[in-house]
Amino acid sequence: MVFSGLAEKLQETFRKLKGKGRLTGEDVDEALKEVRRALLDADVNFKVVKDFQQRVKERAVGSDVLTSLTPGQQVVKIVHDELAGLMGGVQSKINLAPKPPTVVMMVGLQGGGKTTTSAKLANMLRKSGRRPLLVAADIYRPAAIKQLQVLGSQLDVPVFSMGDRNSPVDIARAALENAVTNNRDLVIIDTAGRLHVDDELMSELEAVKAAVKPHEILLVVDAMTGQVAVNVAETFNQRLGLDGVVLTKLDGDTRGGAALSIKAVTGCPIKFAGVGEKLDAIEPFHPDRMADRILGMGDVMTLIEKAQSNFDSEQMEKLNKKIRAADFTLEDFMQQIQEVKKLGPLQQIIGMIPGLGSAKKLKELGEIDDKELVYVEAIVKSMTPWERRHSHEISGSRKKRIARGSGTSVQEVNRLLKQFEQTKKMMKQFTDMEKNIKKGGKMGMNPLLGLGKKDLF
Amino acid sequence: MGLFSKLKESLTKTRQGFVEKIESLVTGRKAIDQELYDELEEILIQADVGADTALDLVEDLRKLVKERKVGDPEQLKPLLQELIAGIMGEETYAVNWGGPPTVILVVGVNGVGKTTTIGKLAHYFKENGQKVLLAAGDTFRAAAIDQLEIWANRTGVDIIKHHEGSDPAAVAFDALQAARARKIDVLIIDTAGRLHTKSNLMDELKKVGRVMSREVPGAPHEVLLVLDSTTGQNAISQAKLFGEATGVTGIVLTKLDGTAKGGVVIGIRKELDIPVKFIGIGEGIDDLRSYDAGDYVKALFN
Numbered sequence: 001m002v003f004s005g006l007a008e009k010l011q012e013t014f015r016k017l018k019g020k021g022r023l024t025g026e027d028v029d030e031a032l033k034e035v036r037r038a039l040l041d042a043d044v045n046f047k048v049v050k051d052f053q054q055r056v057k058e059r060a061v062g063s064d065v066l067t068s069l070t071p072g073q074q075v076v077k078i079v080h081d082e083l084a085g086l087m088g089g090v091q092s093k094i095n096l097a098p099k100p101p102t103v104v105m106m107v108g109l110q111g112g113g114k115t116t117t118s119a120k121l122a123n124m125l126r127k128s129g130r131r132p133l134l135v136a137a138d139i140y141r142p143a144a145i146k147q148l149q150v151l152g153s154q155l156d157v158p159v160f161s162m163g164d165r166n167s168p169v170d171i172a173r174a175a176l177e178n179a180v181t182n183n184r185d186l187v188i189i190d191t192a193g194r195l196h197v198d199d200e201l202m203s204e205l206e207a208v209k210a211a212v213k214p215h216e217i218l219l220v221v222d223a224m225t226g227q228v229a230v231n232v233a234e235t236f237n238q239r240l241g242l243d244g245v246v247l248t249k250l251d252g253d254t255r256g257g258a259a260l261s262i263k264a265v266t267g268c269p270i271k272f273a274g275v276g277e278k279l280d281a282i283e284p285f286h287p288d289r290m291a292d293r294i295l296g297m298g299d300v301m302t303l304i305e306k307a308q309s310n311f312d313s314e315q316m317e318k319l320n321k322k323i324r325a326a327d328f329t330l331e332d333f334m335q336q337i338q339e340v341k342k343l344g345p346l347q348q349i350i351g352m353i354p355g356l357g358s359a360k361k362l363k364e365l366g367e368i369d370d371k372e373l374v375y376v377e378a379i380v381k382s383m384t385p386w387e388r389r390h391s392h393e394i395s396g397s398r399k400k401r402i403a404r405g406s407g408t409s410v411q412e413v414n415r416l417l418k419q420f421e422q423t424k425k426m427m428k429q430f431t432d433m434e435k436n437i438k439k440g441g442k443m444g445m446n447p448l449l450g451l452g453k454k455d456l457f
Numbered sequence: 458m459g460l461f462s463k464l465k466e467s468l469t470k471t472r473q474g475f476v477e478k479i480e481s482l483v484t485g486r487k488a489i490d491q492e493l494y495d496e497l498e499e500i501l502i503q504a505d506v507g508a509d510t511a512l513d514l515v516e517d518l519r520k521l522v523k524e525r526k527v528g529d530p531e532q533l534k535p536l537l538q539e540l541i542a543g544i545m546g547e548e549t550y551a552v553n554w555g556g557p558p559t560v561i562l563v564v565g566v567n568g569v570g571k572t573t574t575i576g577k578l579a580h581y582f583k584e585n586g587q588k589v590l591l592a593a594g595d596t597f598r599a600a601a602i603d604q605l606e607i608w609a610n611r612t613g614v615d616i617i618k619h620h621e622g623s624d625p626a627a628v629a630f631d632a633l634q635a636a637r638a639r640k641i642d643v644l645i646i647d648t649a650g651r652l653h654t655k656s657n658l659m660d661e662l663k664k665v666g667r668v669m670s671r672e673v674p675g676a677p678h679e680v681l682l683v684l685d686s687t688t689g690q691n692a693i694s695q696a697k698l699f700g701e702a703t704g705v706t707g708i709v710l711t712k713l714d715g716t717a718k719g720g721v722v723i724g725i726r727k728e729l730d731i732p733v734k735f736i737g738i739g740e741g742i743d744d745l746r747s748y749d750a751g752d753y754v755k756a757l758f759n
Contacts, residue, residue: 046503222687
């Protein structure tokens with residue numbers, strides 16, 4: 001990400017306002033300039049930003065600054081709440097038909113990810129007990145049918161196709177009959193994408209809609225879409241009447257302001273988010289997390305959730321005790337690395353930490369590469385148990401042996417040992433900090449969350 | 458229809474959004490005031506130019522107005538055109554020829570239109586009388602190889618392919634051997650779409666690049682980043698990270714026939730100095746133009 005977080009900028013803006021008890025119009029205007037830029041940088045549509053600014057201003061002017069917050073935090077809180085509110089509650093459900101089969105129609109522009117998302121949805125809903133049928137109704141893009149067929153066979157979900165010589169309306173109709181005879185209770189129709197200005201395509205989609213009367217029409221939108229997202233969503237909604245939106249490619253570094261624009265102009269809930277290339281990489285959409293992301297505040301909640309579902313809690317407890325007792329060895333270090341690796345690629349994890357989202361800060365940390373972990377593992381594994389426990393007592397000849405054993409050099413072994421010492425030091429600082437916070441009685445409940453929020457301001 | 462008029466026609470939608478707004482903004486105004494500048498900034502932002510670049514452009518415009526003592530709002534349009542042309546450059550950016558074969562690597566995130574662009578590029582070079590070979594380096598996405606093969610048949614050029622899941626670097630290697638044996642002029646290598654933030658996938662691209670430079674010195678001579686015109690500010694991050702991994706030498710701006718303005722290329726040119734070399738302006742096989750910055754800006758404004 002090229003831009004640093006809004007929270008950081010607001011911190012600067014409000015440094016001079018410290019100690020103020022009430023927000024004046026001027027204070028808020030100053031802050032809103034930064035909010036405006038953050039939203040525009042995140043590709044929120046210009047008009048939506050304007051409306052939004054107005055709403056925040058109305059709420060913020062004259063509001064009392066909560067005793068626990070600084071004026072900057074107060075504005076961020078209001079902005080965040082408004083954003084999350086605008087994006088709506090969690091509604092990650094598909095409208096089911098009272099009498100099966102349920103028909104879901106996937107629509108969107110070219111390259112948004114309709115075909116992949118169709119397959120992901122089929123996979124997800126099958127896990128919850130549905131019997132999906134995928135329908136290849138994109139007869140224009142070369143090999144689109146083949147793509148859906150390949151995905152279907154990977155998932156072992158049947159794919160209905162009639163080649164590219166029949167009209168999408170006929171294909172959809174025949175698919176519905178096929179679903180009934182084969183006892184399929186969910187039909188997902190993958191349609192052709194084009195530029196929305198193409199009236200011909202819109203008419204075709206309308207015809208498909210009229211023919212099969214879908215229970216759910218989902219618009220698939222690339223999360224990286226710019227200002228034009230508004231026109232796209234508006235046109236599809238006017239012509240077809242959307243039931244929901246799927247935001248794709250959210251696993252990149254886009255802020256995804258398109259989400260806000262779409263919700264604001266269509267009122268349609270964003271139901272799902274595509275977060276990777278694998279066929280299980282789809283998840284329910286979380287409005288509040290998206291609010292954080294648009295504001296460049298990192299995605300602490302996702303990180304914590306990931307950590308909780310992946311970390312072995314008993315081991316964490318043990319580790320915690322060791323850290324507190326400053327009895328942290330290379331063996332534990334190794335174990336910790338294994339745990340972190342479970343969370344996914346390092347870059348992705350770091351992107352979720354508030355304040356570390358910006359590329360500049362990442363550079364300061366040095367190149368972070370998953371491959372480095374492989375070397376680290378090799379080095380530690382080439383040590384004897386005694387060496388792992390007495391890392392500062394490793395002699396030169398031992399280092400040579402370790403380097404040979406791990407296929408690295410003595411310099412690399414030295415670097416690892418140095419890094420390990422620094423990590424130990426850092427951990428000590430963290431535990432001290434935590435103790436202080438607890439003494440202050442403010443944010444004791446979750447050290448990780450506490451640290452994240454505290455670092456924001 | 459001449460090249461220019463077709464380009465102009467394709468950009469009509471873009472112009473309607475952009476130029477007409479500016480025109481309706483300046484006509485009937487008596488003086489250049491703050492409100493006018495603000496509205497101008499809005500229009501630029503709505504074209505995905507980006508908040509910072511829009512602000513800079515308006516600031517520069519303000520200076521220019523002062524310098525030249527312009528008082529008539531109608532004069533703003535040519536001035537803004539001049540400023541944008543100054544950033545984008547007036548000249549056309551030719552392909553970096555090398556080899557033979559000239560090796561072109563095509564990269565980009567998922568769904569921007571890489572494979573389609575390659576089909577159009579193949580047609581473009583073939584029309585120029587060059588012998589073209591395609592390499593199906595997208596071995597990841599289901600049916601990507603089939604899609605490129607259909608394009609190869611349409612354009613009547615040869616294709617080198619392996620099967621799905623094979624190593625893209627191996628495909629590139631075989632394609633280079635074949636290109637030399639068949640005395641090919643231009644070899645175009647497709648790659649799987651990947652998000653620029655995935656370091657392992659970017660490393661895979663680097664490897665493809667290494668294999669090529671080992672086989673043909675100086676290859677790839679051209680690394681084209683395909684950008685979707687509907688993309689917003691994230692395009693800057695794409696250009697930056699793909700540039701770091703593969704040394705992007707040019708941009709292909711696709712899907713420009715819609716209402717999308719692709720204004721982010723102005724920011725990319727300014728920040729990263731990567732020129733736009735081609736633009737995709739339609740779904741047909743010959744709807745690819747070599748990009749002329751001057752023409753582009755003129756087409757936007759006239």
